[in-house]
Amino acid sequence: MSEKLSIEDYPLSEKRPELVAGRRGKTLSEITLEGVMGGKIQMEDLRITSQALRFQAEIARRGGRPTLAENFERAAELVEVPNDVIMSVYELLRPGRAADKKELIQAANDLRRDYGATRLAAFIEEAAEVYERRGLYTFRF
Amino acid sequence: MNIGSNRWRRYGDWDNRPLRLDKFAAEDPKNGFAAFSSPADPKPSINIENGRVTMLDGVAEADFDMIDYFIARHHIDTSIAETAMAIPSATIASRLVDMHVPRAELVSIAHGLTPAKLADVLSKLNALEIAFAYSKMRARNTPGNQGHVTNAKDDPLQLAADAATAVAFGFDEIETTMRVSRNAWSNAVACAVGAAVGRWGTLFQCSSEEAEELRIGMAGFSSYAETVSVYGTERTFIDGDDTPWSKAFLAAAYASRGIKMRCTSGAGSELLMGFHESKSLLYLEARCLCLQRGMGVQGTQNGGIDGAPITATVPGGVKELMAENLLAVWLDLECASGNDARTTESEIRVGAKILPYLIAGSDLICSGFGTILKYDNSFNPSLLNGEELEDFLVLQRDFEADGGLTPVEEYKVIELRRRAVEALAAVFEELQLGSPTRKMLESVVAASGSDDTRSYTPRDASLISQMIQERGITVVDVIQALVRRGFRVEAENLLAVVKLRVSGDYLQTSAIVRNGKVISAINDPNSYAGPGSGYRVADGRRREINAIRDQLDQKEVLRSEALHEGAERRRIHYETLGAAVVSDDRLEVVVGISPAFGIKLFQTVGGHPLSEVLGVITDSIVARGLKARVVRFGHTADTSFLGLSAARLAGSGIGIGLQAKGTAVIHQRDRLPHNNLELFSNAPITSVEHYRELGANAAAYALGEMPEPVIVPMRGQAMGSRYHARVAMIYAIETAYTKAGARPEEVAVKFLGRAS
Numbered sequence: 001m002s003e004k005l006s007i008e009d010y011p012l013s014e015k016r017p018e019l020v021a022g023r024r025g026k027t028l029s030e031i032t033l034e035g036v037m038g039g040k041i042q043m044e045d046l047r048i049t050s051q052a053l054r055f056q057a058e059i060a061r062r063g064g065r066p067t068l069a070e071n072f073e074r075a076a077e078l079v080e081v082p083n084d085v086i087m088s089v090y091e092l093l094r095p096g097r098a099a100d101k102k103e104l105i106q107a108a109n110d111l112r113r114d115y116g117a118t119r120l121a122a123f124i125e126e127a128a129e130v131y132e133r134r135g136l137y138t139f140r141f
Numbered sequence: 142m143n144i145g146s147n148r149w150r151r152y153g154d155w156d157n158r159p160l161r162l163d164k165f166a167a168e169d170p171k172n173g174f175a176a177f178s179s180p181a182d183p184k185p186s187i188n189i190e191n192g193r194v195t196m197l198d199g200v201a202e203a204d205f206d207m208i209d210y211f212i213a214r215h216h217i218d219t220s221i222a223e224t225a226m227a228i229p230s231a232t233i234a235s236r237l238v239d240m241h242v243p244r245a246e247l248v249s250i251a252h253g254l255t256p257a258k259l260a261d262v263l264s265k266l267n268a269l270e271i272a273f274a275y276s277k278m279r280a281r282n283t284p285g286n287q288g289h290v291t292n293a294k295d296d297p298l299q300l301a302a303d304a305a306t307a308v309a310f311g312f313d314e315i316e317t318t319m320r321v322s323r324n325a326w327s328n329a330v331a332c333a334v335g336a337a338v339g340r341w342g343t344l345f346q347c348s349s350e351e352a353e354e355l356r357i358g359m360a361g362f363s364s365y366a367e368t369v370s371v372y373g374t375e376r377t378f379i380d381g382d383d384t385p386w387s388k389a390f391l392a393a394a395y396a397s398r399g400i401k402m403r404c405t406s407g408a409g410s411e412l413l414m415g416f417h418e419s420k421s422l423l424y425l426e427a428r429c430l431c432l433q434r435g436m437g438v439q440g441t442q443n444g445g446i447d448g449a450p451i452t453a454t455v456p457g458g459v460k461e462l463m464a465e466n467l468l469a470v471w472l473d474l475e476c477a478s479g480n481d482a483r484t485t486e487s488e489i490r491v492g493a494k495i496l497p498y499l500i501a502g503s504d505l506i507c508s509g510f511g512t513i514l515k516y517d518n519s520f521n522p523s524l525l526n527g528e529e530l531e532d533f534l535v536l537q538r539d540f541e542a543d544g545g546l547t548p549v550e551e552y553k554v555i556e557l558r559r560r561a562v563e564a565l566a567a568v569f570e571e572l573q574l575g576s577p578t579r580k581m582l583e584s585v586v587a588a589s590g591s592d593d594t595r596s597y598t599p600r601d602a603s604l605i606s607q608m609i610q611e612r613g614i615t616v617v618d619v620i621q622a623l624v625r626r627g628f629r630v631e632a633e634n635l636l637a638v639v640k641l642r643v644s645g646d647y648l649q650t651s652a653i654v655r656n657g658k659v660i661s662a663i664n665d666p667n668s669y670a671g672p673g674s675g676y677r678v679a680d681g682r683r684r685e686i687n688a689i690r691d692q693l694d695q696k697e698v699l700r701s702e703a704l705h706e707g708a709e710r711r712r713i714h715y716e717t718l719g720a721a722v723v724s725d726d727r728l729e730v731v732v733g734i735s736p737a738f739g740i741k742l743f744q745t746v747g748g749h750p751l752s753e754v755l756g757v758i759t760d761s762i763v764a765r766g767l768k769a770r771v772v773r774f775g776h777t778a779d780t781s782f783l784g785l786s787a788a789r790l791a792g793s794g795i796g797i798g799l800q801a802k803g804t805a806v807i808h809q810r811d812r813l814p815h816n817n818l819e820l821f822s823n824a825p826i827t828s829v830e831h832y833r834e835l836g837a838n839a840a841a842y843a844l845g846e847m848p849e850p851v852i853v854p855m856r857g858q859a860m861g862s863r864y865h866a867r868v869a870m871i872y873a874i875e876t877a878y879t880k881a882g883a884r885p886e887e888v889a890v891k892f893l894g895r896a897s
Contacts, residue, residue: 032636087355090387
């Protein structure tokens, strides 16, 4: 993106509607009841994009909320990740699911390779280290 | 000597009050029962080396547990931590309640403080200071509220009707859950449709198993989630089957689907789950909240939540719940401030619990006001429920405080409920999920709770839920079904909520939708800086809040009096004879009536026709062989002076003062105005028989006897709250008829239709 957004650009849907669109490029003004009835608007068009999440991250950071911004940036990396993959990674991050550190490192590598999810990968690698130190790779029957 | 009992019976009375159903726990820090501090809480401390936290509250980096680690790496602002930690706790506490210290400055300090330090600062504040600081520190200016919409049968029709009702009362968010977990999809569709009736903008959550909740969100039915729980000790976290990383991952997952999310924490969960490490409730919650901010969630639902009831058993526990809400907003998180799980059976404790939040305002005052009846609340009863919703509306009006809700006229509610069940029935028919009968719909429309309905059973809901899930029905299918059946407005409303996720504006801190626009901490930040600043109830909003049902005004009083006028005209006739004079007939009692008696006012506040009251009084005087002379006074409407003036005219020196509203007095000529013989001040509970005895006693006094005074038994009714508004309006009608110096007039009273 070329310009930096400020909190004055918020809410984007009112102040900068041209910046946001559904995942297939449908603009907010194209998302209408007529569109839904004619079959032109589908669930895909009602999903957030990684771009919109990065815009929101920028606004959050400008608003003094860096941790919220980071969450939006991690989320931006998950937009293209299918639900079942998300749920399997989530499951793996729960206590005692991964048998050892390698499983988590593998999941991190997969996300990085398949979806370019570098922030998330680093986040999971961090978890892998802490889990090892805190003995979380214990099978919980 | 045996005095018959070894117990003061008052204890027996107390035993029978609802309060005694509450159990109270002794303070016992070792076993986790301590609100604000415990010997096991660490002393606040921090070490930072090269921008890296190497020691947190006495724990060295190598010994960090998962929570310490996450807070150290993802939450603590190392650029300010050393400066912030060096400020004495009492100084920071003072700044929190100093209206001249800006919120932003305090937020910045908070991000440099360790959990132990945060808890230490808040332990310096009393309850009033906590409430005030909360009002100053909460993130969004405009207060809001959230409600539960559930029922004991998981009946989708009732969910739709109740969702529409909750929306009408103004809830910004509604949350459902199920009695039978597999009914999640049916609940979701029903609430989504119901919430689209009337207006758009109420966000909706379907609280269910994590993966399923996310799928329901993906299908477009729900728009926020808040059941992502975090805990303050590592062992509890693990028993909760999560870690800070798994929950943070889930937080990102929700955002990636454009769904608003907050975490849940709150005092008492570690205590209930058995791994409290002997730490105080506030310290553990401070860890939870630092963690949540580190995870990058926009907000929290805290203030005990499921742990609120146990927290309220501890000394200072309810104050602790307020303190942890303050902690959330001080850290700049949206706060859905608890006030959900019912902490007590005592209505006094309920009212006391909610008041600070109501007057301070909160992003979401309740994180689950029970919009339905208690027995229909599948989350368990809330602090406030459908039963008490009007009490809350009145509290808003009492304190001129915006609790996020708005009174709704009766006829509108029934219309919305009908519309909601018809819309859902149409969707079910269009999508071949069912075809509810007219009888089912009608039973739900009028039902206060599921006891009254003849509708879907939990098993029916399971079958519907399964079909929705298996056929992959999405919100787009539902919108199309609504339009095909003529529910175009509802379809537009539903689409508008789903469309929110495209821009993600409502993912920012403290976002809700008001009047079709997203407002949040970014475009509606808390601007409190002293009197006249911050959120104020504007004139228009004040009118909405004031519009509770059944308000009385003088027009209404006159209208109800006029209803009785005709009947009274057929029963009694007052003929003015001219100026009343002092009599020397010792066998005479004067009954002094008030200026508007029988002219503008026709019945007592107790509902007795004035003809009947005056009739029994004069009859019982006559029955003792005395004469009852009726005199109308125009110079006063006051009971005492009516009585005294009557006594001064009476040959016996005994007079009765009788106001149209029914208040009466027996007076004697040479007494001071307020030193009467007998006073009948509680007109609402004064019966015709009492008035008869009044007349008899007045006659007895006139005959020089000493009768037993008439006692009108009062059983502790709040007479003022029940009657004073009406009484004041009636009395104003009387006083408007008074005229300084007006001479008393003799009145010949004729009781029509009587034999004599």
